[in-house]
Amino acid sequence: MDNITSLFKKNGLSITDGRKKILSYFLNSEGALTHADVEKNAGEHFDRVTVYRTLQTFVDKGIIHQIPTTDNSILYALCKDDCGAGHHHDDHVHFICEECEKTICLDGVMVPQVKLPRGFKPRHSEMVVKGICDDCK
Amino acid sequence: MDNITSLFKKNGLSITDGRKKILSYFLNSEGALTHADVEKNAGEHFDRVTVYRTLQTFVDKGIIHQIPTTDNSILYALCKDDCGAGHHHDDHVHFICEECEKTICLDGVMVPQVKLPRGFKPRHSEMVVKGICDDCK
DNA sequence: GTAACTGCAAAATATTTGCATCCTT
DNA sequence: AAGGATGCAAATATTTTGCAGTTAC
Numbered sequence: 001m002d003n004i005t006s007l008f009k010k011n012g013l014s015i016t017d018g019r020k021k022i023l024s025y026f027l028n029s030e031g032a033l034t035h036a037d038v039e040k041n042a043g044e045h046f047d048r049v050t051v052y053r054t055l056q057t058f059v060d061k062g063i064i065h066q067i068p069t070t071d072n073s074i075l076y077a078l079c080k081d082d083c084g085a086g087h088h089h090d091d092h093v094h095f096i097c098e099e100c101e102k103t104i105c106l107d108g109v110m111v112p113q114v115k116l117p118r119g120f121k122p123r124h125s126e127m128v129v130k131g132i133c134d135d136c137k
Numbered sequence: 138m139d140n141i142t143s144l145f146k147k148n149g150l151s152i153t154d155g156r157k158k159i160l161s162y163f164l165n166s167e168g169a170l171t172h173a174d175v176e177k178n179a180g181e182h183f184d185r186v187t188v189y190r191t192l193q194t195f196v197d198k199g200i201i202h203q204i205p206t207t208d209n210s211i212l213y214a215l216c217k218d219d220c221g222a223g224h225h226h227d228d229h230v231h232f233i234c235e236e237c238e239k240t241i242c243l244d245g246v247m248v249p250q251v252k253l254p255r256g257f258k259p260r261h262s263e264m265v266v267k268g269i270c271d272d273c274k
Numbered sequence: 275g276t277a278a279c280t281g282c283a284a285a286a287t288a289t290t291t292g293c294a295t296c297c298t299t
Numbered sequence: 300a301a302g303g304a305t306g307c308a309a310a311t312a313t314t315t316t317g318c319a320g321t322t323a324c
Contacts, residue, residue: 049289093251114230116232120266123268128262133257151277155280184281185313189314
């Protein structure tokens with residue numbers, strides 16, 4: 001039983017051809033992908049709706065996570081091994097380079113907790129840092 | 138000639154009623170707003186298209202900037218240099234209530250510094266926390 | 275008067291939902 | 300066989316574009 005299969009099993013997902021191909025695409029790309037990338041390049045034609053549902057399922061199960069962007073296209077990237085359904089505790093800081101415009105996952109930099117005023121219940125925190133990345137400096 | 142007028146002048150923009158009202162809304166909110174916020178709450182009804190174009194113009198001129206989120210809703214906030222003297226609207230955390238959909242500026246909660254990997258130069262940090270606000274809890 | 279701005283209509287895109295069919299277990 | 304997954308069609312929602320009328324300078 002390969003990695004992909006066991007990952008699906010672990011999350012209670014049926015092992016289907018489409019899911020295997022889409023996840024393989026992420027593993028082989030080692031980077032963030034858009035919905036359009038998946039729809040066009042995941043190896044065969046997948047219905048647009050199937051891609052929406054598959055990506056959402058992967059996000060829900062903690063297999064991939066979303067990276068915020070300012071251009072109306074959400075990026076998706078693989079999560080670290082220890083993510084599970086509901087708890088993306090690899091919630092890390094994202095860095096946007098103002099030079100090359102690339103968005104980079106700073107996997108080693110966790111979003112810090114902040115103390116909120118009385119009565120505020122946090123559910124999800126996001127932190128985006130803009131500046132100049134290592135390649136462009 | 139007030140702040141708003143001179144700011145538009147400085148950027149070569151015509152001084153129109155709509156732009157003044159939308160920018161005033163940002164100044165009075167002192168925080169991040171979505172397209173929908175502007176369309177609904179900027180003081181009068183603005184055409185959806187006008188809001189798109191106005192926000193884009195402000196971004197292009199460096200009057201406001203975009204804060205990416207993962208839910209397909211871009212946040213817009215005033216840029217530092219254009220805030221009133223001594224006011225640094227961008228340094229605090231923004232809270233978005235998932236119940237009432239309001240965006241709240243937590244003026245007392247500063248965005249924490251994070252330690253970035255070698256070679257990364259931060260210029261600007263944003264932090265957005267989503268959850269349930271004091272009113273909706 | 276001219277160029278820039280706005281609003282309406284409509285086109286183009288993107289996302290969600292319902293349902294019938296097919297596949298996994 | 301049962302429940303989940305997929306694909307198609309269609310309903311919604313979002314964003315962009317074209318153009319004619321209006322406003323700022």
